[in-house]
Amino acid sequence: MKNDGLIAVPTTEIVSDLRKIDDRLTELYKRVAGAAADLTAPIVRALLLNLIVYARSAEEAEEAAVNISEISGTHPCRAIIVDVTPIQQPSAGQSSEAGIITTVCGITSRGDRTLCGEIITLRLTPRADQVIGSVTPLLIGDVPVVLWVPGDIPQADPDFEVLFLMADHVLLDSRRFADLPAGLNLIPRFCPHEGAECTSADLSWASIQTWRELIAQHFDPLSMRHYLAKLQRVDVTFTDSRDAQSRPEAWVPSAPLFLACWFMLCTGLQPREVERSDRGQFIIHAEQEGRPVEIRLSPTGKELPKGRIGAFVVRGGDPSDTATFIVKSVSMTEIVVTEECPGVCLPPQVLDVVPESDAVLAARALDADRRDVVYEDVLKMAVQVLKRIRS
């Protein structure tokens, strides 16, 4: 996502009557235009999609507003944050608050336009009829509806169900599932089964795209391809995300698990058994054409945010012709790619990567709003792997 040169001109207003939201937004835009009068880039109200965020706490709602502001330059939208945190009754003399409207604007990377979208935060009593009656009239017609669920997938939640029925595309984030196996089992409901129109994307899956690209690049040269057919061992390290209450199978975060499963899927590795050590290491005993191959997922220090992938190391080839391919994160913005092999091996290369905030990942997931069969296959394998864990 390009965010260079974006200038945020947020303007916020509290609205007590939801029926007036559109009128108030028009007023707000006039103010934005006035505030931005000195900008050379003309203001364009560009609503390319409806983005509904289902927030179950004030923190989630606030975080969503920040993320949406960040992507407004590339994905200007009407965002509706449905905050179902229990509402405190206003005290005497305090005006009742039905919603907050905010315009979020950013100058395009070319600098010739200021694109503006808007956030409407609705504080709703958790009641399905209120959710449907408040959200539906506010949706912009004829553009897609995306539902973003920042945390666990709600179950038996009528509010969520009505929002889900409105959505064309669902953004999930399995990195935040409190119970990974349970959460992953629920995802297929959002993946399109044959004939379904709604698609889903997982920010965790989006977060490993750069890793997949860099690992794949190792094997683009034809001379390196044969190492994939004779894998010896794969190591994935990640920053430890354990806490005292975690269930054993929840210790492996979804991003490294997806990366390992993706690699197994692409290289024909069949998981047979999964072993878990007390130190939080997972060893997937797999087979490639009858040969045993170990895939180790190991927690390391806590230098990076928890659950983040630290390194991916592949070792393959015959005993006389062994090569090792390494992709390693050295900071939030740098990844080192290197290899040790008998042929032409380049020196380590440091690559700049965009720090992958939720906003960056959401933007990427919004761009890929179509069925991703690779993800679906990886998800199935991840569920299978988690089921095979034995202590």
Add this chain to the structure above:
Amino acid sequence: MVVEDSQFTNLDNPPNPLRRGLPREKAIMPCVFVIFGGTGDLAHRKLLPALYHLYRGGLLPRKFAILSYASGDLTDDQYRESIQESIRNFAPSMSAEGSKWESFAQLLHHCRRTSDVAESMQRLKKRLTEIDSSVGAEGNYLFYLAVPPSAFALTAKGIKDVGLAQDPEGRAWRRLVIEKPFGTDLQSARRLNQELQSIFREDQIYRIDHYLGKETVQNMLVFRFANEVVEPLLNSTYVDHIQITVAESIGIEQRGKFYDVTGALRDIVQNHLLQVTSLVCMEPPPSLDPEAVRDEKTKLLRSIRPIRPEDVNYTTVRGQYSAGVFLGEHVKGYREEDDVKPDSDTETYVALKLNIDNRRWHGVPIYLRTGKRLAKRVSEVAIRLRNVPQMLFDDTQAAEIQPNVISLQIQPDEGISVRFQAKLPGLTLDIRPVKMDFKYGAAFAPSAPEAYERLLLDAMLGDTSLYARDDFVEAAWELVDPIIERWRLTQMPANSYLPGSWGPKEADEMMARDGRKWRRL
């Protein structure tokens, strides 16, 4: 676009299984990008900035190098410095400093060409082999000929003579990229094709037309074939005529020497305009496979009715800009430009009318116009639909009804607009045309990539969709040659027009004879 199972096998063989589902753009095989004329203007202004931008975007493979081959006696470091300077000047939005630049600079190498071409080519081969060994390019070479067209065949022969045109083991790819003009007439184009094809297979030859790298031009396929509201209208039942305009507000600048022997018909119509015409009017290809698209484009070109010699004077117009004032500034006339003969009759403006002899477009004229020093820099395709049956409205109301126009703006503001009729608010039935506008800049914040980036990337990926095939080039010359010949025989004059106008009045008269007008852009 991502790598799908169906495309997957086309990238390399055997395919890299880890590429499945990943963006196709990042699946370039290791290679060395060899630039013949690496110290020239094109390399400095366009090619290297485009490659640097691709590098910054992480789109170039890890095992990659750029080798310049040119007459300058430069060390690698001196060459790197010269490119750094050019990027500062011609692509100031990218920083040519810091670690990113330093790592890119390490990919740049230079090999000097001396007057002893055979010996120089041997040195080039040696250098290329060394670089290949050090980066692991596996023998994949792209030869970009940023040299005058007259040197294309000779350079290709030089590549062949040192054994670089084909990989002896047949495992690596070798590609040749050339820039227009592809010949100056049908005969020379055929000769060039034959010469190049005696060395490289047609699928190794990439004829670049940078116009095809523009986002809106690529969007034409999407606009036509991904929108059911559009494609069913594009035929003689609904379309009255089509106007395609490529207008420049600048003059010929420093290109006098080239332009004076070329003219607008060869420079723009024979390639850009006919490419765009083919995309707008071709039949749907069976797939987006490059060859399928190129087949349809060529088929369309072959369906254009050749202009009969006796019709040339009525269906084509030549123009030449005179001296004048453009936006308050005095500008030279064409004949006063550097390297232009003072009595030159070269056209800087062309308008022409084409007819397509197929069922879809029978009776729908296609009007093309292009020129220098016109009122604006604007390129667009305008599809003018037929008038509506007017029985519902009285004469006054009917007179207000303007036909629907679908216009595809190629530059500068890429977008699509539709003109339609609406009732003016009020108690009376007054009708006004209104415009529904889609602008790329407003809908998608990220800028479109530069045309060269797209095209260089495609050449490295082995995707020929946006490159001209030999039969298309020849078919285009077959259309253009008789016009040039007739102009020569009848000494058809280039009519003078003022800078800042929309061309000579004869172009308006040509339209008026058909009861039509050029669009005011």
